[in-house]
Amino acid sequence: SKESRRKMAQGIKAGLDKYGLKLLKGHTHPDSSYEAIDAAVVGIARCVAKGNTARPGDNIVMAIDLDGSFGVKGWVKCFDSTLKKGSSELGMMIESIVTAVESGMIKASRDISAPGILGSLAMLCEASSVGAEVDAERIPRPEGTAISEWFTSYPAMGFIFASNEESLVTKLRDAGFSASVVGKFDGTKKICVRLGSDRKTFMDLSTESVFGIH
Template identity: 25%
Template sequence: MENELTALISRLHTFSGLAHKQDIQLIAQQLREAWPNPCANGDDCALIPDGEGYKLLAMEGFINRFVAEDPWFAGWCGVMVNLSDIAAMGGRPLAVVNALWNDSLPHAGRIVQGMAAASRAYQVPIVGGHTNLRSDRPQLAVAVLGETRHPLSSFLVRTGQALMVAINLQGRWHPPGNNWDAATEADPAALRHALALLPELAASGRVHAAKDISQAGLAGTLVMMLESAGIGAEINLAEIPIPPQVDLEQWLCAFPSFGFLLAVEPEQCSAVQQQFNSGGIACARVGHFTTDKQLMMQLGQQRACYWDLDQQPLTGMSNH
């Protein structure tokens, strides 16, 4: 008889956000062949050497249905998710640009209003882009430029390091998708302070690597992190910070607005936790990184493999 954990894993494997990440495999090899990039692909941002530091460049495109049905929130997310990618690399954002296609000015206006609201809240300017109001449907893509002198990267995760999770639990569901909105009604100063924690931790050396929890959910994002590093991990699902009355399965699939996976030396876990807690962010040590290229999950006394990268790649973005 299938136990609770293996049944959960089977259901998680059917999550659409995970399938979207698997689509990356279809172009990963062609990209490597077409343009041998000296910078590794697969991180939250492109990492571009720039004098004594690095420029960071990220871009997000959004599902057409989401943009059509929830234009203001799509605009907000266009800014927010890109800023999270910059933070995950230990950086600070400089400016945002966008590409907006639409078939209706009122609808396009709602998207721009959402982007402008996020730009004001996070104090990051929208400096340009491309607009077309003669499209057959609403479409949105947003890019952000940032900088860092102390980059975090999924490729820097090492075995023996602790796996930590930092998530803002002070939010609410934003239906119809698995979006946990911890941002649109939050204090803008608190939003900026929380994002600034990542570059501060990077500069102090307390965090070695980080990854923004994306639409692949916590579990899928962790597999992407492991794929870049060429290693595995053990995670105790019971230790993951979770809001009251929220179902574990839904939480593992959620986009949490502010959520990061962290690679931390074990002796630094307490200090990292305290730093996030001081900004109102829940943070916990939930596991550790291992040599085997598997993500092993524990739930109570049950233990099972969620993903075996030796048997099945996820994005195909790996240097190993």
């Protein structure tokens, strides 16, 4: 609809202004049954943290911006922490990741997106042919939010890193993230989650696939 296109254009402009980006081109889909917008990013990086380079023994570091609140965006339970922040604050948070990658502190990286925290971790594990052992109580989460609810949420600024640098957590916290070492990658191809004395297998990537390639 015309109103939806107007809102999309307003949102795009607000995002470009906030993150200091430029829009090259785009198009709508004439046959879509729903109103949506997709995006791709093109840029130049001095160093890249790939999503398939986690190795057994690497620490699992999660960094999430918890300075926000829950909202609903379509079918995604979104925890928004960017809307009320200015360009300089967001820029400092993003720059902390860029400099960590460039200095070799981060070996592999994955943003936390629609599959949620464990689903996004499973994507990183599957691409890297590794498993993971995670302590659920160490995962940064908003105060008063149940772990089960947080697992199905989409934090606006959330990342999973493979790293063995002890100073990475401090660097990310100094930039405004809530960050912790939440476990280790291993060679089992299983994503196992511990909560207190309980331990369960979330996925066995030797028989299951996030990407649907089995």
